[in-house]
Amino acid sequence: MTPEEIANILKGKFGDKIVGVNFQTVHPHVWVAADAWHDVAMFLRHDSRLRFDLLRCISSVDMLEAKEMVAVYDLISCDGVPGSRELWKSRHGMCVKIKVSRDKPHIRSVADIWPTADWHEREAYDLMGIVFDGHPDSVEDAEGRHPRRILCPDDWAGHALRKDYIFPMEYHGIPAVTEYEQTRPTH
Amino acid sequence: MTETVLESRPDINANLSADAIRQQDMPTEEMLVNMGPQHPATHGVLRIVLRTDGEMVLEAVPHIGYLHRCAEKIGESLAPFQFIPYTDRMDYLAGMNNNLAYALTIEKLTGLEVSKRAQYIRVLFAELNRIASHLVMFGTYGLDMGAFTPFLYAFREREWILDMFESTCGARLTYSYITIGGVTDDLPDGFLDRCAEFCDYFEPKIDEYNDLLSFNHIFVKRTANVGIVSAEDAIRWGLTGPCLRASGVRWDLRKVQPDTSYEEFEFDIPIGEGLKGTVGDSWDRYFVRMQEMKQSVRIIRQAIAKLRDTLGDVLNKKGKLVKLPEDDVYYEIENPRGQLGFYVQGNGSQVPARVKARGPSFCNLSITNHVCRNCLLADIPAIVGSIDVVLGEVDR
Numbered sequence: 321m322t323p324e325e326i327a328n329i330l331k332g333k334f335g336d337k338i339v340g341v342n343f344q345t346v347h348p349h350v351w352v353a354a355d356a357w358h359d360v361a362m363f364l365r366h367d368s369r370l371r372f373d374l375l376r377c378i379s380s381v382d383m384l385e386a387k388e389m390v391a392v393y394d395l396i397s398c399d400g401v402p403g404s405r406e407l408w409k410s411r412h413g414m415c416v417k418i419k420v421s422r423d424k425p426h427i428r429s430v431a432d433i434w435p436t437a438d439w440h441e442r443e444a445y446d447l448m449g450i451v452f453d454g455h456p457d458s459v460e461d462a463e464g465r466h467p468r469r470i471l472c473p474d475d476w477a478g479h480a481l482r483k484d485y486i487f488p489m490e491y492h493g494i495p496a497v498t499e500y501e502q503t504r505p506t507h
Numbered sequence: 508m509t510e511t512v513l514e515s516r517p518d519i520n521a522n523l524s525a526d527a528i529r530q531q532d533m534p535t536e537e538m539l540v541n542m543g544p545q546h547p548a549t550h551g552v553l554r555i556v557l558r559t560d561g562e563m564v565l566e567a568v569p570h571i572g573y574l575h576r577c578a579e580k581i582g583e584s585l586a587p588f589q590f591i592p593y594t595d596r597m598d599y600l601a602g603m604n605n606n607l608a609y610a611l612t613i614e615k616l617t618g619l620e621v622s623k624r625a626q627y628i629r630v631l632f633a634e635l636n637r638i639a640s641h642l643v644m645f646g647t648y649g650l651d652m653g654a655f656t657p658f659l660y661a662f663r664e665r666e667w668i669l670d671m672f673e674s675t676c677g678a679r680l681t682y683s684y685i686t687i688g689g690v691t692d693d694l695p696d697g698f699l700d701r702c703a704e705f706c707d708y709f710e711p712k713i714d715e716y717n718d719l720l721s722f723n724h725i726f727v728k729r730t731a732n733v734g735i736v737s738a739e740d741a742i743r744w745g746l747t748g749p750c751l752r753a754s755g756v757r758w759d760l761r762k763v764q765p766d767t768s769y770e771e772f773e774f775d776i777p778i779g780e781g782l783k784g785t786v787g788d789s790w791d792r793y794f795v796r797m798q799e800m801k802q803s804v805r806i807i808r809q810a811i812a813k814l815r816d817t818l819g820d821v822l823n824k825k826g827k828l829v830k831l832p833e834d835d836v837y838y839e840i841e842n843p844r845g846q847l848g849f850y851v852q853g854n855g856s857q858v859p860a861r862v863k864a865r866g867p868s869f870c871n872l873s874i875t876n877h878v879c880r881n882c883l884l885a886d887i888p889a890i891v892g893s894i895d896v897v898l899g900e901v902d903r
Binding site: 392402408415440470 | 834869
């Protein structure tokens with residue numbers, strides 16, 4: 321199926337929850353409203369026409385000027401019979417993007433649909449600060465309930481890949497960056 | 508029963524019931540065992556917290572991040588060709604493949620063309636590196652299971668490959684040879700002959716190693732029927748590469764989504780068939796790699812033949828100055844460990860706005876807790892070793 325056909329199926333089912341499409345790109349994608357994402361994901365996974373069984377990656381993007389955060393889900397549908405001599409094929413691929421506000425970046429977790437999302441979502445929280453509600457490995461602290469950090473230590477402050485992140489000068493007495501490095505714009 | 512127990516254990520209260528006495532006699536208590544970060548069987552700085560009950564593992568929670576170097580942040584402050592040397596520090600056992608993944612992503616985004624000769628050289632080096640990477644897995648996995656000798660043989664063969672890499676680009680581990688727009692330099696004189704010599708030497712050795720380790724009775728006993736992953740679970744958990752194929756899924760990006768002229772090469776995709784146990788066990792994950800090395804030799808032979816008749820430029824000079832459009836791309840290739848993907852977003856300048864790497868080891872490792880539940884403590888190295896993670900890529 322082409323991305324256009326997939327988008328039409330989604331539009332027919334979810335209407336205005338599909339807030340935009342873009343096919344004039346090397347990476348055709350569909351924009352989905354954040355509040356409908358879990359339902360859309362469930363549909364993408366279980367609908368017999370779509371059946372996206374492999375979640376390849378969750379990327380997160382910080383749009384500082386637009387005051388927005390974007391989560392990018394790349395999905396693929398595998399076609400084949402386990403253990404057979406036949407080569408498996410990709411039925412179709414698809415990308416879903418979700419935009420949330422930078423002040424309150426909350427997206428519903430899909431780790432119950434694709435367990436591989438568990439670590440991807442933890443990473444997106446750790447480095448970008450997108451909070452995935454209902455994540456199976458969540459902790460509660462001053463910032464509210466959020467997925468447990470994965471790459472940085474649990475007591476790390478801030479999210480390192482945000483465009484306005486300022487690197488700390490020390491961590492538990494371990495020197496990190498100097499004042500010069502802290503103020504020098506590197507991105 | 509109570510009387511006999513009491514005779515040997517005068518410390519037990521005689522008024523207790525038989526069940527309670529048995530409880531006191533054999534107390535089972537949950538214990539947390541910290542495996543790593545400096546544990547030889549974790550192949551790097553991986554820490555697994557095991558909740559054990561006697562010999563049983565009830566839960567195995569991996570803790571990662573000890574090698575986190577913020578590679579993605581570095582990628583967002585450098586032009587693509589400057590970021591190439593950082594990519595081979597991710598999966599340091601497969602530097603060529605990592606270079607290739609990033610180069611292909613940028614070429615896909617910018618529409619940059621790569622000459623046929625450069626594509627064949629890329630295939631040749633990607634497959635040589637696949638063999639080198641699988642050899643390390645073969646050697647160290649034997650080491651984990653208590654077989655020291657295969658490790659020495661594996662490193663002897665790998666040395667030959669590294670020498671060939673060194674003669675081409677000067678580096679033995681972090682090559683940065685495959686770059687945006689092609690490869691940095693043409694092959695040195697006599698390279699193809701040495702490469703053909705290596706294929707003739709190496710191919711029969713694989714059977715020898717199968718006799719030495721793969722079908723060794725102790726090795727089979729340690730790995731077969733251990734850590735079984737079903738095909739459905741493997742896809743749900745995002746497993747890719749040999750770990751996915753071992754579960755009986757004949758899925759390989761070199762066939763599914765051929766790039767770099769892979770569609771012109773003939774090779775098979777080996778899958779796990781449960782030869783010694785169940786489909787998807789640790790032995791299958793190991794043996795798929797042994798079979799893949801044979802297929803890689805096949806591809807290398809074809810690449811040599813093609814390179815002998817294809818001459819021309821190997822580097823598109825526009826690659827260094829390429830401007831990234833205001834668009835994004837996600838692209839994956841088949842690494843020795845699975846699908847390595849890069850998500851790159853351009854903003855009209857030379858430096859990308861966002862670089863995200865999807866490491867195959869990262870996703871493959873996330874299934875650990877699911878697989879290691881209710882297995883024996885001694886099976887943990889067998890399972891973690893068969894997933895074959897490189898922590899440089901898990902943490903990036």
